[in-house]
Amino acid sequence: MTRTVDRQGGLTRRESLRRAALFAASSALPFGCTIATGGDATAPWMWPQMPPVSARGYGTDPDLIHPVIPWPNTLDTKSRTLVAALADILIPAEADIPSASQVGVVDVLDEWISAPYPDQQADRKLLLAGFDWLDREAERRHGVLFVTLKNTDQLALVDDIAFPERAHPPSLAGAVQFMARFRLLVAGMFYSSPEGIRELGYIGNQPIAGDYPGPTDEALAHLQQQLDRLGLKA
Amino acid sequence: MSHVYQGFGYDAVVVGSGAGGAMAAYMLTRAGSRVLMLEAGRDYDPVRETPMFQTNADAPLRGMSTPDKPFGFHDATVDGGWQVPGEPYTVAEGSEFLWWRARMLGGRTNHWGRFSLRFSHHDFKGFSRDGHGADWPFEYTDIAQWYDEAEKLIGVCGNNPGIEDMPDSAPGVLHTPPKPRVPELLMAAAAKKLGIPMVPMRRAILTRPLDNRQPCFWATNCGKGCSIGAAFQTTTSLLPMAKATGRLHIITDAMVRSVNVDANGRATAVSFINRRTRQSETLPARVVALAASACESARILLNSGTDAMPNGVANSSGQVGRNLMDSTGASVSGYVPALENRPRYNEDGHTANHLFIPWWGYAAQVSGELNFPRGYHFEVGGAFPQPGMGVGLSAAGYGAALKERVRRRYGAHVNLSLRGEMLPNARSFMEIDPQVKDQWGIPVPRFHWRWSEHELNQVAHGLTTARQIIETMGGQVDGPDKRPEQAIKKGGEIIHEVGTTRMGSDRRTSVTNEWGQTWDVPNLFILDGGVFVSNPHKNCTLTLMTLAMRNADWLARAMQRGVV
Numbered sequence: 001m002t003r004t005v006d007r008q009g010g011l012t013r014r015e016s017l018r019r020a021a022l023f024a025a026s027s028a029l030p031f032g033c034t035i036a037t038g039g040d041a042t043a044p045w046m047w048p049q050m051p052p053v054s055a056r057g058y059g060t061d062p063d064l065i066h067p068v069i070p071w072p073n074t075l076d077t078k079s080r081t082l083v084a085a086l087a088d089i090l091i092p093a094e095a096d097i098p099s100a101s102q103v104g105v106v107d108v109l110d111e112w113i114s115a116p117y118p119d120q121q122a123d124r125k126l127l128l129a130g131f132d133w134l135d136r137e138a139e140r141r142h143g144v145l146f147v148t149l150k151n152t153d154q155l156a157l158v159d160d161i162a163f164p165e166r167a168h169p170p171s172l173a174g175a176v177q178f179m180a181r182f183r184l185l186v187a188g189m190f191y192s193s194p195e196g197i198r199e200l201g202y203i204g205n206q207p208i209a210g211d212y213p214g215p216t217d218e219a220l221a222h223l224q225q226q227l228d229r230l231g232l233k234a
Numbered sequence: 235m236s237h238v239y240q241g242f243g244y245d246a247v248v249v250g251s252g253a254g255g256a257m258a259a260y261m262l263t264r265a266g267s268r269v270l271m272l273e274a275g276r277d278y279d280p281v282r283e284t285p286m287f288q289t290n291a292d293a294p295l296r297g298m299s300t301p302d303k304p305f306g307f308h309d310a311t312v313d314g315g316w317q318v319p320g321e322p323y324t325v326a327e328g329s330e331f332l333w334w335r336a337r338m339l340g341g342r343t344n345h346w347g348r349f350s351l352r353f354s355h356h357d358f359k360g361f362s363r364d365g366h367g368a369d370w371p372f373e374y375t376d377i378a379q380w381y382d383e384a385e386k387l388i389g390v391c392g393n394n395p396g397i398e399d400m401p402d403s404a405p406g407v408l409h410t411p412p413k414p415r416v417p418e419l420l421m422a423a424a425a426k427k428l429g430i431p432m433v434p435m436r437r438a439i440l441t442r443p444l445d446n447r448q449p450c451f452w453a454t455n456c457g458k459g460c461s462i463g464a465a466f467q468t469t470t471s472l473l474p475m476a477k478a479t480g481r482l483h484i485i486t487d488a489m490v491r492s493v494n495v496d497a498n499g500r501a502t503a504v505s506f507i508n509r510r511t512r513q514s515e516t517l518p519a520r521v522v523a524l525a526a527s528a529c530e531s532a533r534i535l536l537n538s539g540t541d542a543m544p545n546g547v548a549n550s551s552g553q554v555g556r557n558l559m560d561s562t563g564a565s566v567s568g569y570v571p572a573l574e575n576r577p578r579y580n581e582d583g584h585t586a587n588h589l590f591i592p593w594w595g596y597a598a599q600v601s602g603e604l605n606f607p608r609g610y611h612f613e614v615g616g617a618f619p620q621p622g623m624g625v626g627l628s629a630a631g632y633g634a635a636l637k638e639r640v641r642r643r644y645g646a647h648v649n650l651s652l653r654g655e656m657l658p659n660a661r662s663f664m665e666i667d668p669q670v671k672d673q674w675g676i677p678v679p680r681f682h683w684r685w686s687e688h689e690l691n692q693v694a695h696g697l698t699t700a701r702q703i704i705e706t707m708g709g710q711v712d713g714p715d716k717r718p719e720q721a722i723k724k725g726g727e728i729i730h731e732v733g734t735t736r737m738g739s740d741r742r743t744s745v746t747n748e749w750g751q752t753w754d755v756p757n758l759f760i761l762d763g764g765v766f767v768s769n770p771h772k773n774c775t776l777t778l779m780t781l782a783m784r785n786a787d788w789l790a791r792a793m794q795r796g797v798v
Contacts, residue, residue, distance in 0.1 A: 057302050058294055060313045061276070064285040064458075067307070069294045090632045108296065117300045162632050187640060188626030192290045197621050199637070200644045204582035205287055205620055207451035211441070212584070214413030218577040223416050226572035230708050232423035 043136035045174030048128045053116045073107070074114040078145075080106050082131050085147045087186045089158055100186055103193040109185060123181060130178030137175070236268065237518045242483040244270035245793060246521040247504050249490050249534070252341025253775050254525030254762035256468030256476070257384075257782035258789075263481040265790035270517065272488040272506055274526070275337030278312060280344065280469050284461040286454045290622040298623050310344040310459035310467075313337035316726070320673030324680040331681035332726035333529060339486055340469035341527070342729065343775070345457045347586060348438040348465055349613065350390045351772035352381050352401050356596065360768050364599070364607045366657050366688070370767045371739040371748040374401065377784060382407050384780040388466045389444045391584070392436030399592040399609070400433070409441040411588065412452070415581045417573055417616030417648055418589040424706035425591060430699070435590040435613070438466035438776070447471060455585045455620075465584075488515075491676050492538040493522055493758060495547050501758045507674040521757045521798055523750075523789070525782065528764035529558070529664055532734035533679050535745075536666045548735075548752035553745050555665050557658040557733035558681070559769035562610065562689045563723035566700035567649035570709035573616070574646045581617040581645070590614060591650070593771060606691035610654030610771045612700065618645040648704060652696040655771040657688050658733055662725065683725035693718040730774050735764035750785040757798050759789055 055071035062068070075083065087100035087109070113124035134157070138146040142153055149157070161172060161179040168176055190196045215223070227234060236243040246262055248255045251273040259269045285308050290297040293307035300307075304315040313319070314336035325331050336342050355374035360367050382404040391409040394402040411434035414422070422432035439456070440449045440463070447463030447470060456465040463470035476482040487509040494503040494516070501522045508515055524531040532555045538547040546554055593609030621644075628643040629636050667680040697718065701711050737760075738744025741753035750765050752758045761782040763774050792798040 057300065058307075060302050060315070060319060062294075062302070062307070064283060064288070064308060067292070067294055090629070090636055092633055094634065094637060112295060115295060115300075117295075117302075119298075119300075120295070158632055163630075183629050183632070183636070184626040185623070186626070187629035187636070188623030189296060191621045191625040191640060192296050192623065194289075194291065196625075197289075200618075200621055200625070200641060201578040202618055202621055202644075203578055203580045204618070205289065205453050206580070207453050208580070209451065211410070212412035212450075212452045213580070215416050215419075216577060216579045219416050219579050222576050223419055226420065226708075227423055230424075230572060230706075232420070232427055232706070234419060234423050 041140075042169065042171045042175070043133055043140045044171065045133055046129060048125065048132065050125070050128065052121060053114060053124070055114070055116050057116050069111060071114055071116055073110040075110040079128075079131050080110065081147050082134065083109055085154070086134070086158070086182065087190075089154060090183055090186050091190050097199045098195055100190045103190060103195045105186055105189045105193070108189040112185060112189075123185065126178055126181055130175060130182060133175050133178065237520065239270055239483065239485075239517060242268070242270065244268045244483065246270070246523060247272065247517060247519040248523045248525060248761075249504065249531070250341060250525035250527065250762065251339050251468060251473060251484065252343050252525065252527065252762075253468065253779050254782040255523070256340070256343070256472035257779050258523050258525055258761045258786040259476040259482050260472040261783055261786035262790050263476045263479040265787070265794070266481070267790055267793055268481045269476070269483070271482060271484045272490055272504065272517075273339050273341075273484060273486045274489045274509070275313060275339060275341070275486065277486045278339040278344065278469055280310070280340075280459045280467060281461050284310065284459040286458065286461050289620065296623045305345065305457060308455070308458045310457065311336045311338070321678070322670060322672060323678045324667045324670050326680055326682045329681060329683040330724045331683040332724050333679070333681065333731070334726065334729045335527070335530070339484070340467050340473065343467040344459045344469060346467075346775055347773065348456055349586070349773040350385070350388070350392075350436045350438045350776040351592075351611070352403070353770045353772055353777050354399060354401050356398075357768065357770040357772070360608065366607050367768050368658075368736075368738065368743070371737055371744075377780060379404075380780050380784040381776070384776065384783050387783070388438050388471065388779065389440040389447070390436050390776070391439050391441045393434050395431070395433040395592075397431060397433065397592060397594075398596050399594070399611075408436070409439075411435070412441065412583050414588045415583060415617055416576060417570070417645070418587065418614065420570070420572060420707055421614055421616065421648060421703060422589055424703050427706055428702055429594075430591055430703070431594050432589045432591050435587050437584060437586060439584045440464045445471070445475065450584050452580070452584065453582050489674050489676070490526060490534055491674070492534060493524070493547055495538065495540065495543065495755055495758075497542070499755055501755050507676070509674070512674070521759070521789070521793060523759040523761050523786070525760075525762040527762055528732050528734045528766075529679055531760055531762055531764050532664060533666065535735065537677055548745055548754045548758055550754050551742055551745055553736060553743065555679075555734050556663045557736050558662045558664055558683075558731060559656045559658055559733045559766070560725050561728040561730040561769060561771060561773070562652065562654035562656055562685075562693055563728040564652040564693045564696055564718070564721040565649055566697060566704065566711060567647060568704035568709040568711040569643070570616075570646050570648055570704065570707050572708045573648075574642050576645060578618065582620070583617070587614045604695065606688050606695065608655035608657060608688065608692065608771070610652050610692055610696055612650040612652055612696070614648065614650050616645075616648035648707070648709065650700040650703065652693065652700070653728065653771050653773065654689065654692045654696065656769055657686065658768070659684060659686050664734060681725070685719075685722060685725070689722065690718040693722045697721055730769065732763035732766035732769050732774050735760045736767050737765040738767065749788045750781065751789075751798075759785065761785055
């Protein structure tokens with residue numbers, strides 16, 4: 001599934017043909033897919049035509065100590081590159097905390113959408129459609145794939161779809177839903193990694209001898225401030 | 235007369251290795267009887283198999299639930315869930331019911347919540363108090379000492395708060411409960427303002443050593459199982475203790491189909507499918523104790539019918555499969571700004587709620603202020619959890635703002651899970667499906683289910699109360715208000731199903747006497763939750779084990795006297 005990109009970063013003719021076949025008009029487009037025209041034109045949302053993942057799950061009695069993931073990853077290199085770029089826009093490196101892609105989120109997301117379970121299969125459909133939409137929208141705006149955009153142009157595009165609470169043209173509904181789901185997954189994957197756990201400041205999963213120590217004095221002082229503010233008594 | 239299996243002579247056959255069966259085996263072997271135990275699932279060793287310190291990142295899909303592992307990858311359950319491959323059940327049209335099973339040694343005790351609340355004098359005499367359901371054939375005072383004995387044996391942490399809903403344990407029985415954490419203290423203050431008590435939860439978690447089991451070291455979710463034995467499960471306690479007597483022999487992968495009863499109305503044998511060979515085998519038995527779970531034991535009785543007993547064994551009352559009850563369940567969660575950006579510390583504790591809200595409405599019931607007869611409690615949540623996919627729910631926007639928001643909101647969510655009493659009703663029961671069989675050729679249960687206005691009104695009250703508590707904390711409830719019929723969990727979803735072989739003092743309206751001895755077959759006993767007459771809101775396992783202990787003791791004495 002490796003794609004060839006021409007010197008300007010636009011789609012090759014071969015790729016355009018392949019994609020047209022891959023995303024041939026889907027019969028179910030719940031987002032009111034329209035090829036918008038005029039000032040608020042965006043790339044149309046298209047559902048991918050794809051066979052279901054047919055690999056085995058891990059079964060009802062997996063080895064919990066040495067888990068094995070029996071299904072293969074399925075994302076192609078181009079999609080993995082896009083996932084890395086988009087995940088790092090959501091969760092960039094900051095101080096001594098690495099970015100989402102630097103802690104392996106791309107692999108976890110690939111594992112996720114390649115899994116043969118219903119929730120993950122639904123995510124696979126939405127996310128693959130979203131990846132495709134991002135590239136087509138980047139191409140429509142600037143003539144290049146999303147990963148090739150200047151950072152400011154990437155952020156401008158993300159800005160248009162990263163706030164579900166804002167008003168959107170109907171043509172963006174699919175992309176907005178995609179972005180919300182992608183963000184939820186990427187954030188969950190990042191913050192459950194050792195580096196994400198360090199950022200959150202979770203302290204636990206360590207044996208403590210004797211009684212449970214309970215809250216620190218600092219934590220109790222903070223609680224008391226809040227009780228006072230709320231007019232509550234312990 | 236003893237029987238012999240592969241050189242092992244045995245006096246009694248116990249079906250099931252979970253809370254009831256293991257307790258029966260413990261009591262019988264301790265009294266000198268030799269027990270052959272049949273377990274449908276595979277052998278299981280928590281010491282070797284529990285993923286104690288594994289994190290979500292160590293699991294496929296970050297440990298999230300899948301159809302293969304409905305409570306998440308690291309949950310202890312083996313070959314189980316609300317669906318078991320090759321072992322279907324059916325649900326009558328218009329009903330919804332979910333039947334959880336675990337196919338493993340120790341059954342559901344390997345992953346249960348360990349909440350261990352005694353029933354009170356009100357709970358055993360509900361009918362006398364409000365005219366609903368039926369009374370139990372004994373009073374609280376008759377089994378108070380047995381509660382003490384069971385609590386001492388399994389190890390329960392908690393205290394005696396001295397409130398109507400929570401009878402005291404004898405001095406020295408309970409292990410010290412852990413200190414409450416910040417979200418619980420804030421919620422307790424809010425509840426107090428509303429006149430609602432919040433007290434230490436009682437859980438079957440050791441906080442001091444007991445037998446070969448170590449006290450809790452305040453880490454790793456109990457649902458994974460507990461390799462150090464701090465969280466009670468039969469596979470680290472009752473079963474090894476019973477085995478140590480040399481008088482317990484366990485056959486795993488033995489799926490019991492029926493109990494054979496002779497023309498004199500005595501049980502003579504148990505038939506099971508050997509899951510490895512797929513062959514049917516029959517074991518002669520002098521005494522049979524069923525503890526396969528409420529619905530599985532009722533299924534066995536109903537599938538044991540003969541020409542002389544077409545309605546199944548021990549079913550002259552017609553009550554086998556009837557009176558099926560679960561707990562009511564509903565959940566309300568919210569975001570509490572007062573908990574934002576609070577100082578970090580280790581909030582794992584014993585990984586469930588250190589405080590909870592017991593039922594506080596007895597006076598209001600008596601004075602007629604409430605439009606539902608039976609109570610509920612709240613199990614509460616809110617802590618710095620071990621981060622998992624759920625953290626993603628806090629994310630919004632992107633970049634530095636996203637990260638700041640996630641850090642700020644971490645540990646600022648709370649939830650209240652309602653668990654309430656359901657009254658038995660004529661439209662909630664199980665029977666045998668006339669067509670469908672499982673992969674072992676055994677006819678499967680067909681479930682019928684309806685909630686009544688008693689449960690819906692109770693849940694409505696709980697939803698309102700939970701909202702008041704969260705709002706008094708300065709918080710905001712997630713999502714729109716739900717109607718009780720939307721909020722209430724499905725039948726079977728709380729996994730507290732009981733009542734299908736209820737005990738009583740009248741053989742016309744019950745399946746067993748107060749000792750779990752079936753009225754019709756004197757050497758056939760039921761020692762699981764099937765014997766429950768009502769299903770108080772307090773989670774069934776502690777009472778189930780207490781009854782199994784008391785009744786196995788009675789059975790051991792009867793066997794010694796030659797009465798059974």
